[in-house]
Each structure stands twice: as structure tokens, then as C-alpha cells.
Amino acid sequence: xxxxxxxxxxxxxxxxxxxxxxxxxxxxxxxxxxxxxxxxxxxxxxxxxxxxxxxxxxxxxxxxxxxxxxxxxxxxxxxxxxxxxxxxxxxxxxxxxxxxxxxxxxxxxxxxxxxxxxxxxxxxxxxxxxxxxxxxxxxxxxxxxxxxxxxxxxxxxxxxxxxxxxxxxxxxxxxxxxxxxxxxxxxxxxxxxxxxxxxxxxxxxxxxxxxxxxxxxxxxxxxxxxxxxxxxxxxxxxxxxxxxxxxxxxxxxxxxxxxxxxxxxxxxxxxxxxxxxxxxxxxxxxxxxxxxxxxxxxxxxxxxxxxxxxxxxxxx
Amino acid sequence: xxxxxxxxxxxxxxxxxxxxxxxxxxxxxxxxxxxxxxxxxxxxxxxxxxxxxxxxxxxxxxxxxxxxxxxxxxxxxxxxxxxxxxxxxxxxxxxxxxxxxxxxxxxxxxxxxxxxxxxxxxxxxxxxxxxxxxxxxxxxxxxxxxxxxxxxxxxxxxxxxxxxxxxxxxxxxxxxxxxxxxxxxxxxxxxxxxxxxxxxxxxxxxxxxxxxxxxxxxxxxxxxxxxxxxxxxxxxxxxxxxxxxxxxxxxxxxxxxxxxxxxxxxxxxxxxxxxxxxxxxxxxxxxxxxxxxxxxxxxx
Ligand SMILES: Nc1ncnc2c1ncn2[C@@H]1O[C@H](COP(=O)(O)OP(=O)(O)OP(=O)(O)O)[C@@H](O)[C@H]1O
Ligand SMILES: [Mg+2]
Numbered sequence: 035x036x037x038x039x040x041x042x043x044x045x046x047x048x049x050x051x052x053x054x055x056x057x058x059x060x061x062x063x064x065x066x067x068x069x070x071x072x073x074x075x076x077x078x079x080x081x082x083x084x085x086x087x088x089x090x091x092x093x094x095x096x097x098x099x100x101x102x103x104x105x106x107x108x109x110x111x112x113x114x115x116x117x118x119x120x121x122x123x124x125x126x127x128x129x130x131x132x133x134x135x136x137x138x139x140x141x142x143x144x145x146x147x148x149x150x151x152x153x154x155x156x157x158x159x160x161x162x163x164x165x166x167x168x169x170x171x172x173x174x175x176x177x178x179x180x181x182x183x184x185x186x187x188x189x190x191x192x193x194x195x196x197x198x199x200x201x202x203x204x205x206x207x208x209x210x211x212x213x214x215x216x217x218x219x220x221x222x223x224x225x226x227x228x229x230x231x232x233x234x235x236x237x238x239x240x241x242x243x244x245x246x247x248x249x250x251x252x253x254x255x256x257x258x259x260x261x262x263x264x265x266x267x268x269x270x271x272x273x274x275x276x277x278x279x280x281x282x283x284x285x286x287x288x289x290x291x292x293x294x295x296x297x298x299x300x301x302x303x304x305x306x307x308x309x310x311x312x313x314x315x316x317x318x319x320x321x322x323x324x325x326x327x328x329x330x331x332x333x334x335x336x337x338x339x340x341x342x343x344x345x346x347x348x349x350x
Numbered sequence: 351x352x353x354x355x356x357x358x359x360x361x362x363x364x365x366x367x368x369x370x371x372x373x374x375x376x377x378x379x380x381x382x383x384x385x386x387x388x389x390x391x392x393x394x395x396x397x398x399x400x401x402x403x404x405x406x407x408x409x410x411x412x413x414x415x416x417x418x419x420x421x422x423x424x425x426x427x428x429x430x431x432x433x434x435x436x437x438x439x440x441x442x443x444x445x446x447x448x449x450x451x452x453x454x455x456x457x458x459x460x461x462x463x464x465x466x467x468x469x470x471x472x473x474x475x476x477x478x479x480x481x482x483x484x485x486x487x488x489x490x491x492x493x494x495x496x497x498x499x500x501x502x503x504x505x506x507x508x509x510x511x512x513x514x515x516x517x518x519x520x521x522x523x524x525x526x527x528x529x530x531x532x533x534x535x536x537x538x539x540x541x542x543x544x545x546x547x548x549x550x551x552x553x554x555x556x557x558x559x560x561x562x563x564x565x566x567x568x569x570x571x572x573x574x575x576x577x578x579x580x581x582x583x584x585x586x587x588x589x590x591x592x593x594x595x596x597x598x599x600x601x602x603x604x605x606x607x608x609x610x611x612x613x614x615x616x617x618x619x620x621x622x623x624x625x626x627x628x629x630x631x632x633x634x635x636x637x638x639x640x641x642x643x644x645x646x647x648x649x650x
Contacts, residue, residue: 082451104453112451118444122367134359135452179448 035060035218036081036187041090043076043242050076052242054090058220058235060186063213065229066222068239074222075115077239078189081220082112095186108136111180115191115222119164119172125151126160128175129182136183143182150178154208170201174208181212188212188219194228206232262303263313266329267320285323289316301329359454360462365469378474381424385417385481392416392485413485415586418499421478422506422582428474429467429507430535433514434527436463437641441522446641456638460519464511464634471507475500495589502582502619509578509626510535512633519640535578542577546570571599572614576629581622594618
């Protein structure tokens with residue numbers, strides 16, 4: 035559906051996109067993640083034909099977006115990160131206006147708009163002036179607007195930013211429904227757990243490059259074992275706590291698949307490459323050596339920590 | 351594919367939104383009240399000064415150039431104000447990006463904005479018909495002259511409006527765009543007028559002082575085609591007197607003009623209208639390039 039190859043974008047000397055490659059299959063919901071300034075918006079604007087690329091190719095459904103920006107416009111619906119609405123225009127008229135920009139007849143627009151407003155849960159707001167809608171409603175209206183010409187690809191730039199939890203939830207429901215309808219969607223966001231819930235695949239971007247991309251489960255698996263084991267243990271054989279620590283440290287380092295051991299106030303953090311079964315065996319061996327373990331767990335792997343890890347915790 | 355003639359979507363929307371705005375109705379009402387007031391003043395004062403017992407309606411015919419110029423001035427002021435906010439307003443409101451993701455071309459966007467402004471101008475002209483008609487028709491002017499006046503004013507509006515749309519696409523702030531529009535408008539008037547007067551003075555100097563009679567105005571007066579108001583001026587001269595621009599230029603002393611110049615000067619009004627429209631298309635084209643180029647500009 036979307037194929038980006040060797041896409042590079044320079045703003046003057048600044049390299050915003052550096053040889054970006056990305057493939058998104060039809061029907062996928064692709065989560066685009068990256069710290070501020072990673073180049074998500076830049077990529078999206080190029081895909082929508084709003085920005086010229088410095089080099090590289092972008093194909094949407096087989097059409098070259100860079101050489102045929104006008105053909106792309108009928109295939110792509112875009113919700114920008116920042117956008118405004120007109121005053122003195124009602125919700126339905128807003129939809130009609132954008133429908134007419136695609137050369138659609140009023141009756142057709144009305145029919146489609148009814149369905150779309152239903153989808154984004156704004157059916158009861160048809161006759162309300164758009165500038166009086168809440169932020170969350172405007173966001174959803176903008177999604178409906180982006181769908182008026184039935185695009186194959188929907189590009190959403192941070193549709194959740196500035197929304198309260200309730201509005202986020204509603205937006206998520208809308209996107210899930212769209213996914214169920216088989217639309218191909220790209221969403222950018224900073225909020226990883228949310229993306230993980232509704233996306234089928236994820237790409238993590240930093241400084242104009244895609245660092246990791248793939249299906250959500252794949253990415254989770256790939257990082258399996260990257261989280262340290264937390265062990266809170268007591269060494270009754272040693273009077274002195276420091277000596278006990280030394281003993282535990284040496285013992286742990288002798289174990290297979292253990293690469294690094296560090297200590298906090300209370301716990302030992304063990305970098306352990308084995309799976310859960312091997313972790314259980316490690317625990318057994320510790321107990322056999324008369325080490326009393328009160329806590330033994332691996333930090334839950336979520337995308338948030340994965341994100342921080344991959345992007346080196348750099349923000350901004 | 352079935353191709354139907356349809357209204358520019360931007361024009362349609364602006365009309366709908368415009369018709370809701372109270373501000374505009376008040377503005378149009380205010381302007382017409384002002385015109386009516388002037389007519390009233392003239393009627394009262396001419397009546398007082400009338401030496402006959404009855405009302406001297408012929409004095410009203412002098413209202414034609416006066417009201418014509420007032421309308422012209424008002425349009426020259428209103429149109430820049432409306433159009434100079436057209437593109438910069440979309441930008442300030444952050445709606446331009448979305449507009450550019452639709453298949454509507456930047457040129458259509460610029461054109462739609464100009465058309466909407468012209469709709470306002472026409473609305474204003476139509477509502478001013480009663481006041482104007484009283485003055486002209488009572489004063490012995492024909493309806494044809496009135497509609498001729500409107501046509502000339504509209505062509506000025508289109509010219510000035512396209513300058514406004516262009517400025518609005520160049521400058522970010524609407525206020526600055528208004529000022530820039532007026533500055534560009536005045537510069538065009540000033541430059542064309544200066545070239546013409548320079549030519550005429552030169553000619554007078556050669557003729558009177560040097561007695562050389564060598565300097566010919568030739569094509570110099572044609573610079574005035576670029577001046578959006580020249581057709582309007584020729585129109586006023588023709589309506590109010592037996593002169594036209596050609597005879598005036600002839601009187602300035604160019605005796606042996608090539609015949610083709612005579613043909614051109616006699617057709618001053620239609621040519622200047624066409625030139626106004628062409629210049630306007632040019633400005634819209636420039637505006638559309640600017641609109642398209644915003645794609646690569648930094649936002650916010
Ligand atoms: N028009 C521009 N001119 C110059 N630099 C720009 C322009 N647009 C973006 N940039 C720079 O390109 C980089 C990528 O910007 P982009 O907006 O694509 O990031 P992003 O991933 O969307 O960030 P955010 O999460 O803040 O939205 C940033 O460093 C930004 O400063
Ligand atoms: Mg962004």
C-alpha cells in the first residue's frame with residue numbers, strides 16, 4: 035500500500051529524513067513513533083504530497099507520490115498535527131465543503147457524511163457550528179473529513195495530542211473501527227502503550243531514520259530478555275552484607291546467560307539472556323546455594339521502555 | 351467522464367459564510383447610506399442655488415462622476431481589505447494545509463478567493479442601484495451609463511482584488527497584506543501616471559521651448575493600459591463630454607500618429623478591461639505559485 039524507499043529530506047543543511055525505508059501493507063494500522071523532531075511529520079507530509087522530498091521514492095498504491103501529487107490526493111486522507119476550522123460553518127456544511135473540494139455532488143456528500151459522522155460519534159452535532167466543538171470533537175470531525183473521499187490510506191499526525199483520557203478513548207474506538215473496515219492507517223504518536231493496543235505494526239524513528247519496524251508482537255519478541263531480572267536475596271551464610279553481596283555477585287556471574295550484575299539498595303539487577311524456563315532454573319540454583327530469595331521478577335516489557343531504550347532516552 | 355460546470359467550492363463556501371456575517375450587511379448598508387447622504391446634500395444645495403422656481407434636475411447629472419469616483423474609491427478600499435486576508439487568513443487559521451491535500455489547485459484557491467470578493471463588490475453595486483438610479487436617471491443619464499460604470503468598477507475590482515490575493519499569499523499577516531496591496535496599487539498608479547506626464551512634459555518642452563517638434567509621444571500613453579483606472583477615466587470622459595482619451599492625446603500634440611494608434615486609443619475601454627483581466631490572471635498565477643510553495647515553508 036505504502037512503499038517508501040531511500041527517502042531523504044533536507045531543510046537547507048539540516049537532514050530531517052535520512053534514507054528512510056518503510057513498507058506498509060494494505061489493511062495495516064501502522065504506528066509511527068519517535069521523539070520530537072524525529073521526522074514523523076515530515077514523512078507524513080511528503081506522503082500526502084504537501085512537501086517535496088530531496089530524494090527517494092514514495093509509492094501509494096502503486097502511484098508515485100512525488101511525481102504525481104495530484105493523483106495521490108484522491109488516495110490519501112490527512113489529519114494534520116495542527117489544524118483549524120472555519121467559523122460560521124456547521125458540521126454538515128464543513129463536510130459538504132470538503133466534499134465539494136473533491137468534486138463530489140451535494141447529495142453524495144450528505145449521504146457519506148452522515149455515515150462518517152456516525153462513525154466518529156458526532157451524529158448529534160450535525161447542525162452545530164464547528165468552531166464551538168471541543169478539541170476532541172474537532173479531532174474526530176477532522177478524521178471524518180479526511181475520509182470524505184473514501185481514501186485508501188489515512189494519515190493521522192498525532193490525533194491524540196491535547197485530548198483528555200475520555201477523548202483519547204473515543205478516538206481510539208474510532209480508529210479501531212476504521213481498522214476493522216480495512217483501511218490502511220498511519221498514526222504518529224508519542225504515547226506508545228496506546229499505539230500498541232490499536233496498531234498492527236510499529237515503526238520507531240529517530241533522527242530521520244527508522245530504527246525498528248515490524249509487527250507489534252515481533253517487536254516485543256525481539257526485545258525479549260532485554261529487561262533485567264530483579265532479585266532481592268539474602269545470604270544467611272554471611273554476617274557482613276557486603277561480603278554476601280560479593281558472594282551473590284560472583285555466583286550469579288558464573289551462571290549461564292548472565293552477562294552483567296549490578297546492585298541497587300535492595301536488589302540485584304541481572305542482565306539475563308535466557309527465557310522464562312531458564313530464569314526459573316537460575317532461581318533453583320540460587321536456592322540450592324542457600325540464598326534466600328524474596329523477590330524474583332523480570333520487569334514487564336512494554337513499548338515505553340523499549341522506546342526509551344532504543345532511542346537512548348533522548349527527548350527533544 | 352461527465353464534466354459539469356460547477357461553482358468554485360471556495361466561492362460557494364465563502365458565500366454561505368458571508369451571508370451569515372452581520373458585519374458585511376452593516377458595511378454595505380453603511381456605504382449606501384453614505385451615498386444616499388451625498389445625493390441628498392447635492393439635491394438640497396443645488397435646489398437652494400437654483401435660480402428657477404422649479405427643481406433643476408440637470409444639476410444632478412454632475413453627480414455621475416462624483417458618485418462614480420466615490421464608488422470607485424470605496425471599491426479600491428474594500429477589495430484590498432477583503433482579499434488581503436484571503437490566503438493569509440487560511441494560513442493563520444491553519445486550514446490551508448488541509449485545502450492543499452484536496453485536488454483543488456492552488457490557482458482555483460486563489461481564483462475562488464477573488465470571486466468571493468467580487469461577489470461582495472457586486473452585491474454592494476446592486477444594492478446601490480436605487481440611490482445611483484435616482485441621481486442618474488433623474489439627472490438625465492441612461493441606464494446604460496450606469497451599467498457601464500458598474501462594469502468598469504468591476505474590472506478595477508478584479509485587478510485590485512488579484513493584487514490583494516497575491517499579497518495575501520506572500521505576506522503572513524493579513525494587516526500587512528492589506529497595506530502591501532494598497533502600496534502596490536498606488537505604485538502602479540503612480541508609475542504609469544509619472545511616465546505619461548513625463549512624456550507629455552517632454553513633448554511640451556520640445557514643442558514650446560525648443561520648437562523642435564521632433565519628440566513624439568508615440569506609444570507612451572499606452573503605459574496607462576496597465577493602470578487599472580484608465581478605462582474608468584476614459585469612460586467618465588466619454589460619458590460626461592464629447593471627448594475621449596484619443597482626442598485628448600491628439601490635442602497633446604501628436605499629429606501624425608500611425609493610424610493603428612488611433613484604432614487602439616478609440617478602443618481604450620475594451621482594451622483596458624482586457625488588460626485588467628490579463629494582469630489579474632497574472633497576479634493570481636503568482637499567488638498560486640506562492641500558495642504551492644508554502645508546502646515547503648516552515649509551519650507555525
Ligand atoms: N520547514 C522546515 N524547515 C526547517 N526545518 C524543519 C522544517 N520542518 C521540520 N524541520 C525540522 O525537521 C525535523 C523533523 O521535524 P518533524 O516535524 O518531521 O518531526 P516530528 O517527528 O514530527 O516531531 P514532533 O514529534 O515534534 O511532531 C525537526 O528537527 C524540525 O526542526
Ligand atoms: Mg510531528
